[in-house]
């Protein structure tokens with residue numbers, strides 16, 4: 001019985017093993033029956049415990065591999081940006097003052113004729129105005145753009161930023 005118990009559950013704790021040892025010493029049949037019941041119950045509990053741990057471990061493995069896949073996808077997506085050929089065009093008063101490739105991180109300070117400014121930042125294929133001295137801050141609040149046709153406008157500074165496909 002000892003052997004069977006030991007084989008069935010490889011990872012029992014030392015306490016339960018000792019428990020079996022002392023009870024196994026009894027030699028009356030009645031005692032053995034009770035012991036058998038007792039042990040089988042304990043065995044089931046123990047097994048249930050192991051199953052639970054297994055499930056927990058499996059779900060941990062699942063979550064870990066899922067995040068690994070997501071990270072790889074995320075990196076591939078970021079890597080894909082350099083080949084996009086997209087540029088952002090900065091216009092003030094309808095005149096193109098600057099362009100930046102989206103595949104290269106960079107920063108440009110756009111200044112209008114009155115000396116007002118917008119800080120335009122390209123990072124990870126996204127363009128945004130990070131800072132401006134306009135009153136409404138709409139250009140800053142617009143956030144990032146990264147696709148052709150998307151626009152950031154700063155009307156107080158008569159400035160717009162748009163994205164176009166530079167390969168065309």
Ligand SMILES: [Zn+2]
Nearest residue numbers: 132134139154
């Ligand atoms: Zn603005």
